[in-house]
Amino acid sequence: MSITRTKNRLALLSLAVSVGLVAIKFYAYHLTGSQAVLTDALESIINVFTSGFALYSIYLSGLPKDENHPYGHGKIEYLSIGFEGALILFAGVYIFYSAIIAFLHPHAVGQLDSGMILLGLTALINLAVGFVLVRSGKRLNSVALVGDGQHLYLDALSTVASCVALVLVLVTGNVLFDAGASLVLGAFIVVNGFRMVRRSVSGLMDESDVATVEQVIAELQRQRRPAWIDVHNLRVLRYGANLHIDCHMQMPYYFSLEETHNELNAIEGLIKNRFDVEVEMFVHADPCTFAACSLCQLPDCPVRQHAFNHEVPWTVANAVKNERHRLPPG
Template sequence: MLRTLKRNRYGLLSLVVSIGLVFVKFYAWSLTHSQAVLTDALESIINVFTSGFALYSLYLSGLPKDRNHPYGHGKIEYLSVGFEGALILGAGVYIFYSAVQALLAPHAVQRPDWGIWLLASTAVINLLVGFVLVREGRQLHSPALVGDGQHLYLDAVSTLVSCAALVLVALTGNVLFDTGAALILGLFIVVNGFRMVRRSVSGLMDESDVDTVKQVIGELQQHRQPPWIDVHNLRIVRYGADLHIDCHITMPYYFSLDESHTEVTRIEELVRSRFEVEVEMFVHADPCTFAACPSCTMPECPVRHHAFTRLIPWTLENVVKNERHQLEV
């Protein structure tokens, strides 16, 4: 509950800041009539919509599991990132088109000094708020907060480019610096919008998080016990901040149900202790076969058919496969 409240609070901060900066940037545009400043202001409108949707997604992701959503509501955060990326992508295309039109029919930039100071102040605010959102989003394992913070980083970069363009216009009087900056910003926004959409699709399609998988494998390898003869078919799915993990563990076939349950519980508690987020884990126990004897370290095994020869290390290459890799020895 505390984690949900913190995420919502930071989401609200992003929304309030975005609304305030929109007014500042459009005021700067009204003073300068700069194409680069207009580009920056239009992107900030997208910030308001995306921050609002991100806040709503944070609220939904914090709801408990129910009959219709047995894995919770965390996936909505990836949808939020995709929505944000799609809006940014569309805005980038429009901005690029508008910049081309301005390049064909350039107009004078007025009062660039005012525009420079106003935009510089918004860039500093965006950098600070973006840093806070990314830092807290990673600590809270919130894709929506991280995505929102990264968007503010991009907005700050766009603003700094606009400031640089105004400085060049003020020094040289050449308005082509203004429209050229708008073209660069339009292309930059399109590329980053596409990347956000790509990250959203990866999350919604349950693309494997290699770093998290390696963490789980490393924990199992470090605390490996003799009854854990083999681990395979390890799968990890992230639902917003929460993790769903399942795998198969090969154990001695003569273990009682109570003994197998004890080992499964040890494994689940071991993995859960590795993460600060909620972890839902299911372990399926498989009975061993005699082919596993050469790599089994069970002491005084009453049914051993082959002597132990070598221990097969658990790695990313063999643990994620749906195979008992000891059978390949």
């Protein structure tokens, strides 16, 4: 089964589960009249919309590149988690408002045992499906699936809190525990919604993925050849699951066009083999200068002006800068 088909099936599973759980939770609210259960049910409605949008975004992200989208359609997944986060924020604010009203005007809660059984069932289902989505999303490099799975985790946590509130009401007879749980859940949901929106903006604005940059640099360092004098201006962008990487590599200025081409192909090949996703890599070759002789390890260089001093290890600190490497004076 292809990666795209696997993603689509997982997203469809999430949507189907979300629709079923919303029905169960609203039935639990019908039985109990609990503000905390209503909070949980309202938050679950968001699951339906976000799962549907995640399914659509995953479908779009799997489409091939075209003239209008030369880097593919992968960024739609960041829009998906932004949409999800915005809806969660909206729901959290409304839940917070409703909880305050419930504090001011408390009402009786009934059939607590039936409500807790139904909520407990939905929590277990959400945890199981959320675990599958997060694990599969990380394996398939799908931020939409991971975001959807984390939302299900959040939904399960909300359900557990609602159950705790019902237990406290059952034991103490104080219905304010119900409104209090809803208030806490509203604040928690707002914070998590903000985090999802923040992650979406980071992806859409091409914020650097430091972990992936470190992997690329580490692989270049491990496979380093004498002709690769230094790498700089290295950038890594994510388009959904796929990567776009570009950098400058300083090489001997007297290399023929064919020799330089072969070296660049070797660099691109080893990076593409390092990742199990589609990688588009462009390497710009810079001709060396005599200032680079002291850090160049190429043996029998016919134009060397200075003896080799020592290697400069490639790190995030020096490889991402748009400047050639030099040894400090003295």
